[in-house]
Amino acid sequence: MPIRPDALDQQLVEKIAPGIVLLAALRETHNITRTAEALQVPQPTVSRRLAAASTALGAALIEPSGRGVRLTRAGTILTEAAAEALAVIQAGARQAREEVAPETGHVVLGFLHLLGRSLVPRLLRDFRRSYPGVRFTLVQGSRQQMLDQLRAGEVDLALLAPLPAEDPRLTGFPVTEQELLLSVPDTHPLAARRRVRFAELAEEEFVTLEPGYGLRQIMDGMCADAGFTPRIAFEGQESDTVRGLVAAGLGVALLPHFDPGTPAGVAEVPLTPKVTRTIGLTWPRDQWSTPAVHAFRNHVRTLNDHVK
Known part of the structure; x- marks a missing residue:
């Protein structure tokens, strides 16, 4: 009985999966030694996994370039898909981890430069009184930069002005x-x-x-x-x-x-x-929220009247 194409694809994925993380790192380092150091794995392991992935795919994924290496066309295509897959896996791992221990979650908060002087510190100070174990990564930038990072899933929430009513993919509420x-x-x-x-x-x-x-x-x-x-x-x-x-x-x-x-x-x-x-808190309309992100969003909504 012939193997169905989807089964062939599944077998290919199983063979190249160990090399996915390596390819993502190699895109940044362009060097096998630095990739091994960044991932804290032996250099022969990196070379072996990349060779196995190339054999399974039937095409070279990397080629020499000066003193380093660069991705081939096939490697670039696979790496771009790998980056998207890794982002989904990382998000799922984060959600699962925080589901077990929401009090030690992580929130990536974007905001305009001007809001870092008083509004953001005040919101974080009040929130940490109830959730002292939640960790924050703070990202500052222009309104357009924040919108781009929200859409890309790089930040969980963003304090913006004005609210992005022009984008149906985003939702939020006014803060002050x-x-x-x-x-x-x-x-x-x-x-x-x-x-x-x-x-x-x-x-x-x-x-x-x-x-x-x-x-x-x-x-x-x-x-x-x-x-x-x-x-x-x-x-x-x-x-x-x-x-x-x-x-x-x-x-x-x-x-x-x-x-x-x-x-x-x-x-x-x-x-x-x-x-x-109007300064508002914004997030992707259809994006799931970890318990920590959900708690901070509710906190800001509750304190709405106190930060004006």
Whole structure:
């Protein structure tokens, strides 16, 4: 009786499976010795498993390249599939481990740079009072970077502004409202004003965050609503850098209040009408959650009123 194709595939998988982790590591190291060191296995074992996988597949997976090696086309295809499979296996192992011991779980939390000053430390401090054994990996970046990492499964939860209503694959809830102010050099004519209309800024030079940041998205939208295109003098990746450029007299910026107080050389002027942004907690709609992730999400929801 002939063997069915799916049975042949199953036999192939069984033969090449021991080499999958090696291929994933080899893609990063391009060197068999460093791969063996990274995985803490003898170098002959690495060579033997790779040779066995190549024999089973009927094609070479690696080839010499200078003093190292590189993946062949077949090796690249197999390695890309292996990376996806390993991510699923790692997620399953993590879920199983935390199901047994949820009090010692792990949460990967992404957030915007600006939120690391007060909101994130406050949420973590309060949560750890009830779950002192939960470990956190904190990932900072732009709004777009956080969205990309959420979709890729690289972070469990992310604190973003604004909430990603444009992506049906993500869900979440609002956590707090944050007022946005006009930051100007303290010698600027607007520094003494009690309030400023955004339309008055049409001739100003702006210092702003790069595209992909939530604040930049909000500022661009406000400029469009006010009927002008912003004159951008400098773009940065850190709000502290933006404030420093404002203090140096290089432009004005749209930023949240600087806590604990306005830095030297900068005046913060409220806008009229008042401008706020919603900061929310976001996660993939269909992604499973470990007990630790679920507990932290519920904690943030419960403390919603206390962090405003």
